[in-house]
Structures are given as C-alpha cells and as structure tokens.
Amino acid sequence: MKFTTPGKPVDVATVFPELAGSARTTVRLHPWRGVATARESSLGGPLLWPADEAWPMCTIDHPDPRPLTSAEGQELERRRNELHDAMNALARAGDHATVGAFYREYEALEADIRKARREEYADDPAATLPMVPIAQFYRRDLPELPFPDGTDVCQVLWCPTDHEPHYGPLPQVWWRDAAKVTEVATAPDPDRLLSDDGSLPVPCRISPERVVEFPGWEDLPSDDLRERLETWEKGQEWRYGRHLSVAPGTKVGGWVSWIQSPVRPECDRDHRMDHLLTVASSECGSDAWQAWMPVETQARTTFARRVRFAMVDGSTSHTTIGEDEKFDPAAWTMFGKAVVPESVVESTIPLDDDEPEGLGLMLGDIGDLYLFVCATCAERPIAVEFQCT
Ligand SMILES: [Zn+2]
Ligand SMILES: [Zn+2]
Structure with a gap:
C-alpha cells in the first residue's frame, strides 16, 4: 500500500533560514493490517527469531489480580486493603505527611503479599511474561538504522504491561544476522489475563516513507526564534509546531x-543517544490531519465539521455536524443556555x-513510546521514554 504525506504549504527553512541546518529525515512507517513473513520488515510480528534461542521473557514482578487463598495470605491482604483505605482518607483530608509515614508499612505488606503469592501459586504467571513482537526492520528497508557490523535485522519486543518508572x-532491542537463522521460532501467545490489551499490537505491514522534519517547538534552539515564529504565525492558517515541523x-x-x-537521553558513557523508533497510539491527531494524514488515507476518510462556541453564561462547548449540515447558533441551546453567535468557530x-x-x-x-539508541557504543544501549496526553 502506498502512503504519501501531503506536500508542505510553506517551506519554513525559506522563511527562517536558520532552520535549514536542523532539517532531519524521519521514516514514517505507515502501519497497515496485513501479515508479513519473518523474512520481511513488519510491525507487530512475525519475527525472525531462531528456534534454538529461548523466547525472551520479562521477569519483573507484574501486577497479579488473583487473591491469596491461605488464612495468612488473606490476613495480609485484609491489612493491606485497610491501610490503603486509611491512606486514601488521609490524602483526601490533606494530611500528606501521615500518608508518607504509612507508606513504608504499605510497601512491606505488598512485599509480603508478593512472597506469599509466589508460595501459593508455584506456576506464578505474573513472575514471567512472554515479550511480544513490536518491530522488525531489515537493513534493506531501513538502512539508516545503526546496524552493528555483521547484523542486518533489528528486532524490538516489549513486555505488554505497565512498568516503572x-x-x-518495557521494550528491548536485538540486532542479528539473518543469514545465521535457519529454523524460525513461533511466538508464544501473549498472556491475555495479565497483559494490557492496549499494548498488544495487531500485526501490520509497513510502507516506509521518508519525510523531512524540523525541530519541534520545544526543541527549537532559542526563545528568540520561537517569538519570531509566533509573530509569523499570526498571519497564517498553519502552525509551526502542529503542521510544519515534526511528523506524528x-x-x-x-x-x-x-x-x-x-x-535528551545519554548512555552510561555520556554519549548523546539518537531517536531510534517512536511507537504511537495514534498516527495523526485530528488537529493536524491537513499536514500529516496521507493523501491516500484522506481519500478514504469521511470528514465532519467541529463547531466550537461560547454560551451566554461564559462556559464553552462544542459539537460535531456533518460536512453538509449547517450550524444555527440561534436554534442551539444546551441546558437551556443560548450560544453567543459571534463566538462560533468551525473546523473540518x-x-x-x-x-x-x-x-x-x-x-x-x-x-507514545520513544526508543533511543547509542550508535557509538558497540553494544547499542537503549533508553526508553513514555509520554501520554
Ligand atoms: Zn514486564
Ligand atoms: Zn554510548
């Protein structure tokens, strides 16, 4: 399948020549549902994992919803729940100092419960979870990745549940030589009970597209440039941060x-790490589709109009109407309150x-989960950052 990012309405490097030196090329992967083979690049599997190499398991203690059954175990859980309720009540009353004092006792109880769970459930599935395939990139498709000598496949797997911090x-990265893999392992089924559903990807093929980007708003080199961009934006329908700089x-x-x-992650040897991969919950936000939704996707998409307005009591609200519908502020009320007609703003x-x-x-x-890699250290250490709205 082909995906083409719309051409930019404005070349920011022409308007602001100091940005020219900060241009970088990203590879938008444009995941689309379809099953690749282990000998192809993909997102969400399948992987070229050697049959004679153990499938990676995450051995961090994961949250386990099963209750304990022994009398001692149940007593520990009762005390933990009682303390939890007491701490919540204190927090609501604003007494955070006492909550803090109880926290050590709470942690000790949690540790005892975990120990009891290990004893009661000998086959404790929460102790180890199979990691799931997230990405596989062959050098022929993504030559810009820092493949260590003698490797031509980059594989990313993650443990599909919440981890600190x-x-x-929690992702990990493997680099390997495809020629050395003869028999391919089948990925184990993810643990549906203990995995976070939202962290289990549907297998997708990819359609890499190279796009030139400029630094995001907060990555810009100076406040002076941000101020000049803000002044320039006043006469434009485009926003630098949302439409003209970084691909989502x-x-x-x-x-x-x-x-x-x-x-700005650094490895243990103080090298600045590079952005390796972003895995996103959304390919294109509804506010930035004009700049980033591929033209082929736009052709398949139904559009509507979002109408924002102020109410007479000073509150604001919005509604969505069909592309051909007309919004009449005089006929619209919400809980009996009228709309201020001159406040109505529509967008597609x-x-x-x-x-x-x-x-x-x-x-x-x-x-979005962001992975970083040190391209200087031979073992290619990674760093992980996870951010939400
Ligand atoms: Zn884990
Ligand atoms: Zn390094």
Whole structure:
C-alpha cells in the first residue's frame, strides 16, 4: 500500500533560514493490517527469531489480580486493603505527611503479599511474561538504522504491561544476522489475563516513507526564534509546531514528536543517544490531519465539521455536524443556555479516524513510546521514554 504525506504549504527553512541546518529525515512507517513473513520488515510480528534461542521473557514482578487463598495470605491482604483505605482518607483530608509515614508499612505488606503469592501459586504467571513482537526492520528497508557490523535485522519486543518508572510497556532491542537463522521460532501467545490489551499490537505491514522534519517547538534552539515564529504565525492558517515541523505517528529516526517536554537521553558513557523508533497510539491527531494524514488515507476518510462556541453564561462547548449540515447558533441551546453567535468557530475534522487500520495500540492515554539508541557504543544501549496526553 502506498502512503504519501501531503506536500508542505510553506517551506519554513525559506522563511527562517536558520532552520535549514536542523532539517532531519524521519521514516514514517505507515502501519497497515496485513501479515508479513519473518523474512520481511513488519510491525507487530512475525519475527525472525531462531528456534534454538529461548523466547525472551520479562521477569519483573507484574501486577497479579488473583487473591491469596491461605488464612495468612488473606490476613495480609485484609491489612493491606485497610491501610490503603486509611491512606486514601488521609490524602483526601490533606494530611500528606501521615500518608508518607504509612507508606513504608504499605510497601512491606505488598512485599509480603508478593512472597506469599509466589508460595501459593508455584506456576506464578505474573513472575514471567512472554515479550511480544513490536518491530522488525531489515537493513534493506531501513538502512539508516545503526546496524552493528555483521547484523542486518533489528528486532524490538516489549513486555505488554505497565512498568516503572513510566507505567508503560518495557521494550528491548536485538540486532542479528539473518543469514545465521535457519529454523524460525513461533511466538508464544501473549498472556491475555495479565497483559494490557492496549499494548498488544495487531500485526501490520509497513510502507516506509521518508519525510523531512524540523525541530519541534520545544526543541527549537532559542526563545528568540520561537517569538519570531509566533509573530509569523499570526498571519497564517498553519502552525509551526502542529503542521510544519515534526511528523506524528510510528516512525524511525528524525526529530521526536514529544507529547510532553523533551528529554535528551545519554548512555552510561555520556554519549548523546539518537531517536531510534517512536511507537504511537495514534498516527495523526485530528488537529493536524491537513499536514500529516496521507493523501491516500484522506481519500478514504469521511470528514465532519467541529463547531466550537461560547454560551451566554461564559462556559464553552462544542459539537460535531456533518460536512453538509449547517450550524444555527440561534436554534442551539444546551441546558437551556443560548450560544453567543459571534463566538462560533468551525473546523473540518476526520470523522473516521484511521486507527482501525493500524496497530490498534492504546498506550496509557493515547501515549507514545520513544526508543533511543547509542550508535557509538558497540553494544547499542537503549533508553526508553513514555509520554501520554
Ligand atoms: Zn514486564
Ligand atoms: Zn554510548
């Protein structure tokens, strides 16, 4: 399938020549549902995993919803729940100092419960979860990745449940030589009970597209440039941050489309790490579709109009109407309150979002997971950042 990002209405590097040196190329992956083979690049599997190599398991203690059955175990859980309720009541009353004092006791109880669970459930599935395939990139498709010498496949797997410190999935990266893999392993089924559904991708093929990007708003080199961009935006229908700089969605390399503030990871040897991969819950937000929704996707999408307005009591609201419908502020009331007619602002939005065709992920609250790699260290250490709206 072909996906083409719309051409930019404005070349920001012509208007602001100092941006020319910050241009980077990202590879938008444009996931679409379809099953690749293990000898092809894909998102969500299948992987060229050697049959004689153990499937990776995450061995961090995962949340386990099963109750304990022994009398001692039930007593521990009763005390834990009682303490939990007491801490909540104190927090509501604003007594955070006492909550803090109880926290150590709470943690000790949690540790005892976990130990009891290990004893009661000898086959404890929460102790180890099979990791799930997220991405596989062959060098021939993504030559811009920092493949270590002698490798031509990059594989990303993650554990599909929340992990500290970001409360998101926990990824790992493998680099291997495809020629050395003869027999291919079958991925184990994910643990449906303990996995977070939103972290289990639907297998997709990819259609890599290279797009030139400029630094996101907070990655710009100076406040002075941000101020000049703001002044320039006043006469434009385009916004630098939303439309003209960084591509949203699942992509390799280039700038990062931060949901929150930028982070700049370094490896243990103080090398600046590079953006390796973004895995996104959404390929294109409804506010930026004009710039980033591929023209082929636009042709398949139904559009509607979003109408925002102020009410006479000072509150604001919005509604969605069909493309051909007309919004009449005089005839619209909400809880008996009238609309201020001159406050009405309409914009076109995609009615069907394109997500059902893609990976189908929901990471936290429409979050993105960012992976970084050190291209200098031979073992290619990675760093992970997870951000939500
Ligand atoms: Zn895990
Ligand atoms: Zn390094």
